[in-house]
Amino acid sequence: MAGNTSSPGATVVSRAxxxxxxxxxxxxxxxxxxxxxxxxxxxxxxHRIVGELVAHGALARAGTGEYVVGRRIWSLGLLAPVQTGVREVASPFLNDLYAATLATVHLAVREGDQVLYLDRISGQRSVPVVSTVGSRLPLHSTGVGKVLLAHAPDTVQADVLARLHRITPYTITQPARLREQLQRVLADDYATTVEEMTLGACSVAVPVRRADREVVAALGIVVPSLKRDRSRLVAALQVAAHGIGRSLTGPSGRG
Known part of the structure; x- marks a missing residue:
């Protein structure tokens, strides 16, 4: 909720x-x-503002009469530095990972106390997931989220740990248990989930680092089970993550 935008002093921009x-x-x-x-x-x-936003392509009217975000907003969003930098550089690596695994591949960053999905590749043989490009999901219940949470500031971790909520019967909602997992993520340099966001879906994820070792994103794969292929998937993800990080600080000047 925007809050207070109905006050007389609200500008046209703030209302839009x-x-x-x-x-x-x-x-x-x-x-x-x-x-x-x-x-x-x-x-x-x-009604007046919506009409103007529709006219400019910022909103669109669906067949049901409801309104949805328009293509112009999406196009503008792709120009954001986090999109044109990490997402563009990572794209070929995501395609290679998908070709090798036929599993859903994610690239994500932390936005506040949530995961923002920058890119996703999946196919008919991939495990169904709820994430979409541009969507936001909880940090504590996703593989990429756990990676980003483990490397987040203490204040962010404290805030997330204080508000853990259950999404599936397997979502971790005990702060002490999740904190232990975050410590393991830092030690092992990868994170896993087992049906914590979606039933029937397990994930493994690794950090993407720049040359200065700053974690700028997380790279993950979603599969039905991690019992047999965990080591192979972690190795593939780490190779791709290293390549992305190296490209971000390479001669192209990105990042």
């Missing part, structure tokens, strides 16, 4: 941003009334 901010991972389609409520704006004001 409130409307756009009403959309999130769980609210991809919104009717006009719900948009007004979530943006904390009068219905008439919302």
């Amino acid at each position: 941003m409130a409307v756009l901010g009403a959309f999130d991972e769980r609210h991809r389609r919104l009717g006009l009334s719900e948009l007004a409520r979530r943006a904390d704006l009068p219905l008439a004001t919302t």
